[in-house]
Amino acid sequence: MHQSTKRLLREMAIICLMAATIGIAWNHRLLLNAWTGNVPANPPVPASIPPSQAGQRQPAVPLPLGLMQVKEFHDRKEAVIVDARDGATFTAGHITGAVSLPLGEADARLAEFAKRYPPTTLLVVYCNGYDCHDSHNLAAKLIAAGYTTVFVFEGGFPEWEAAGYPVTGGKP
Amino acid sequence: MTSNAGRHLSTVIRVVLGLVFLYAGVLKIADPVAFAGNVAAYRLLPYFGNYLVATTLPWVETICGLMLIIGWRTRSAAALISLLNGVFMLALASTIIRGLDIDCGCFQQGAAKTSAWSAMGRDTVLLALSLTLLRRDRQTGDRTAG
Known part of the structure; x- marks a missing residue:
């Protein structure tokens, strides 16, 4: 393979790797929740907490x-x-x-x-x-x-x- | 066209393309859940795959956009953007073939729907621009490459 093509492919791979690293690190909670099937940032609400208060604790x-x-x-x-x-x-x-x-x-x-x-x-x-x-x-x-x-x-x-x-x- | 005019044209294409992809990437980074929904609407990936794409693809767009704007490693950024545009166009073609009436999810998530045909037209222009840039950089050499 031509040297410049090799360099091009290597640089493209590095960009993708960088983007994936930043994206996964930036959204690790969302990805973890998607992996486990949980709604992001919505921990189970104890039954003792009235719904109105629970709403204040959770982002929609x-x-x-x-x-x-x-x-x-x-x-x-x-x-x-x-x-x-x-x-x-x-x-x-x-x-x-x-x-x-x-x-x-x-x-x-x-x-x-x-x-x-x-x-x-x-x-x-x-x-x-x-x-x-x-x-x-x-x-x-x-x-x-x-x-x-x-x-x-x-x-x-x-x-x-x-x-x-x-x-x-x-x-x- | 003189080489000077050609260089100016290259710069304009590079910056315009960079701004378009930076804009597209930043909007998606701001709302990854909505973008995951838009990716899911294509029905091409498994459930988690939609999230993985929604959280990483916008960063590829943003990084490539920035690289084009500042003029650093423009050949690699233009090549990657050409590749992305090709993939987008294949995905859009698949929605047309399967009769899916969905929003392309290209820019603002949850905004007015952009049909697959309109998105395809836009992507064709962007692909032509990125390929032009790639070709010009090959001819002139990537002067900014370190």
Whole structure:
């Protein structure tokens, strides 16, 4: 191989190595949490801490979750899938087994939701896809309310439906 | 074109390309979780792979951007940026083929969606610029290389 090409490749490799070292060191907590499946910077909240106080202790950083992971959680019934869209949209069509908690009604209905699902419940929140931010906002509210493991399915209902996975309502 | 004009053109391309990649990298470094979500949307990598890419790729962009701006080891930075652009374009092509309607996640995370075709057009321009830089540096020699 030509000497200058060798040098070029060596320098490219060094840049990549430097970038990887800095990036991994900079985000080591996030990577560790992603590796172990925990929500970053959201340690489990002791049951004795009221949700309102728990919210002050935790930054609202829900992790995004891909379609395949959501499908696995759904099939194994390991997570409660939460629909952040309004009630009418939910009725028109939603992920089978999902629970409706519209963002606009979240403050009023959170107490009722908390009675049904304890803070350790694994929650996956979705709305109408990547352009829709209701799922992120609702996930932040749920984390603030004391939920320790909250994911956001950013592809939302459109991606789920497009993949041909089970939906309820909507179709005649 | 005179060699003087050519040198000026090279400098302009180098700085513009550097600024674009520095900007792209810094925005992603600021929000790695959102970028991981955008990488996950391509459905090409396993779960942890999305995070690994989201935490390291922006630093490659940032370092290459800085190197181009200051004019140090520009051939290596331009080559790496050409390679990255090639990979981005392959990933974007795969979303078009698979019919995935996703945001490219190229710059600001969570901003208005950029379609795969628009991103592909932009990446083609960036690839042309980086290849031009690489070619010019090969012809003239990397004067700044130590």
